[in-house]
Amino acid sequence: MARTDIEDIEVELFQRALLARHGYDFGGYAPASFRRRVLNLASSLGCGSVGELTSRMLREDALLPNVIAGLSVPVSEMFRNPSTFRALRTEVFPILGSYPLINIWQAGCAFGQEVYSLAILLEEAGLYDRCQIYATDFSDAALARAQEGIFPARDARQYSENYLAAGGKRSLSDYCHARYDFMKLDDRLRRNVTFANHNLVCDGVFCEAHLILCRNVLIYFSDALQDHVLALFRDSLVRNGFLCLGNRENIDFAPAGRDFAAVDAAARIFRKNAGNG
């Protein structure tokens, strides 16, 4: 498996240049997907090669937000994997309800689809007004989109089906207005949400959370970085706090994974083990 391919070298140099010039460290990302993203980014910015992208990134500071947005490629949908949201509602919310104030951290919120999904279910459970939701991402472009809460109308049908499958009690249209080709989520859903830039690679604990959602983010990380972030989650959670991951995520290779016990293995909902603070 000799890595003598020119593209391999270019991707490695791009990664080193991004760290040296702008301080963003992608060294802990799983190579196969990272490589795809860099190649896609180069072609979407009209660069003939990754080498050309590196050269432009070094000299054009204005390009950085596009680079970061391109490398984060936030793809999600409202109530993605409805069974997970149903499990949150039936298994986790009743326990959250026992706290006077509830802190929830959505790590890697991307365009915010899951933040709004969560807000809706918390509202229907009568818990929202006791909640503080921190929605974080390392891409400012993604955070700006998340704050707008505007999604293409063509996704509305899928979102509605997901909402009902997740156990929603009303109709998704009660929470948004259709405008031309877009749907805009009700501003009131954002009243207890704080959007903030946070990079899981290098930033630390900033709140004491009762529930952390981080779905399909760690799948892009190497074992070592996955372990680092799981430890960060462990240290951010209250005793017996909950962690919800993506449906196909595997934490068996991370030592910090042993600090969590599955509450609902299929929904990938874990609880911080008692005895870990």
Added chain:
Amino acid sequence: MSAPRAIVIGCSAGGMRALKEVLSKLRSDVGAPILAVCHTGSEDVTTLCELIGASSTVPVREARERCRAHDNTVYIAPGGYHLLVEYGGRMSLSVDERVAFARPAIDVLFESAADVYGHELVGIVMTGANHDGAQGLLRIRQRRGIAIVQEPLDAEASAMPQAALDLAGADHCVPLRDIAPLLNRLCER
């Protein structure tokens, strides 16, 4: 030519029957992992694994992220996720955008496998009604891997194998019934 270190298979419409046919006649000691994308439209591939596994000569499992792809085992990409191979032969998943309207996409699996295994890879495109896999097969051929395409006229849906032939060409273009015997020969050690 040396025996391949990995085999990747892509199929779509009619793909389950095609996979079943190939895997039921495959030698059980191919000496390489087999990674497959079969578009099903379903999030859950458990049933697919069971149906194909019932007659397969080798175990058929859903691909799990971070796990090593072992020889003589078939790994099916889970619904809703791209399946990729990392250097060192471990599998990873992604929820990046659909490619050719598909996630999992054959192109994503083939391109990552081509990067890792180079000329020691066999890629197979079978029946399907879209053009996923063509780009991936091209990458495999650029890296001197072996490309097998099901004869379009023999396929339940001819569009996908035809698109692969048009873009990438093939080292072998054969009817479905000849794919397993061909693989068995290529994997002789």
